Amino acid sequence: MTCEAQEKNGATVVSLSGEIDLQTSPDVRRFLLKSLSQGKSLVVDMSAVGYIDSSGIASLVEAYQTARKMGLRFALAQVGPSAMRVFQLARLDRVFTIFPSVDAALQDHA
């Protein structure tokens, strides 16, 4: 599991890669909250996430709620089929803003 952040069009793009589970979700949570502390919109690139469980969902939900409290936008991009399945099970596909690509998410932020 790796987390990487870069600035793009005034937003922070975080790319998550690997499997987000009880072992790795604390790192994801910390990384997302630290990225939000930059005070910019956050786009999470999910394309390389091969697995996510309820603890990974919890990390995303916490980042989403923190962003809202800070008045920042929070979006997911390029969610693969296995993560999308989990979002649908949790009915979070209607809560999270999900874009087909990072670029589409950035255009919407701009």
Place this chain on the structure above:
Amino acid sequence: MTCEAQEKNGATVVSLSGEIDLQTSPDVRRFLLKSLSQGKSLVVDMSAVGYIDSSGIASLVEAYQTARKMGLRFALAQVGPSAMRVFQLARLDRVFTIFPSVDAALQDHA
């Protein structure tokens, strides 16, 4: 594990894909011997083989020996690092003719 054969430049090109182990090597063996019964040179595309064990090696050695008895050429192409490691351990990298690509193998056959 899948095995596929096609004719190319008068040779038979067999593409193996997946993991060749004690479960799947009997199928590989049968497929290679059946392909040789066409009476043409054989090129085995190994690019999609993620794993091979001693039983898989045995299937290749048997096909190689059968080809020689029939006076047919037998070559391997695009052997990935994990299969190459096993060939080296078995000192078969010096026995098998190994080409970087199927095309290179076919040019040599022609």
Place this chain on the structure above:
Amino acid sequence: MTTDPLSSTEPLFALRVPARPDRLRLVRAAVGEAAMLCGVGSSWVGDLVLAVDEACQNVIRHAYCGRADGDMVIEMRREADRLEVRLVDFAPRVDPSLVKPRNLTDLRPGGLGTYFIRILMDDVEFCEPPEGAGNCLRMTKRIE
């Protein structure tokens, strides 16, 4: 050796691991490979893997309360048209009535594990654990 080994009732595997988060990848790999032996599709496998992972997480976090010195055993078998998973731990006995999902409409981090298990599996129940064990969660999923 039979030609279609997995058409009926037979054990797939039993896996004992320390009940720790870093062992969950290994558990998922074993469950996924075993499910594939039954000729099911990859989304069916993904659903089963998630349910078992969530059940293991609950053993780690709730049954053992984060203590890192207990084991868990995951046992999988094919029973005719179902896959059966038993998850055994050696923690104190759990009150099954306390194991329940939260209300999904209440958006907050956490509380999804038991919900995932219930919707992804066809049957879920605590059963009598083997001698010396603490709890045994039995889950089955119909093979499609």
Place this chain on the structure above:
Amino acid sequence: MTTDPLSSTEPLFALRVPARPDRLRLVRAAVGEAAMLCGVGSSWVGDLVLAVDEACQNVIRHAYCGRADGDMVIEMRREADRLEVRLVDFAPRVDPSLVKPRNLTDLRPGGLGTYFIRILMDDVEFCEPPEGAGNCLRMTKRIE
């Protein structure tokens, strides 16, 4: 929970499966994931996985002579700077002097398994099997 759980001696997993070819993928997946927990590189992991797979094949083909009704147990633990694998079967006792590789210069199909095990592992020996078991092959590999 400790921060570096795998710096010293600890059990990784114990996996019991029917001794059949179709269970080898599952065994390899478990061995590979467990080895990764020790921070080794992927070629080290690949070598270990091959050695364990070959040992399991020999249990299936030789110890059980192709009978499909016996189990095998693969146990992995970290012992300081080594990974230790024990492979236990419930077959009749094997004469260790008969378990040996063929001459490699003699090109023929077969006879490579024990050779792979010996060159890929640092130590290989039959040890006293647990009560009720048939054979126990103990293999260790130094962690690099």
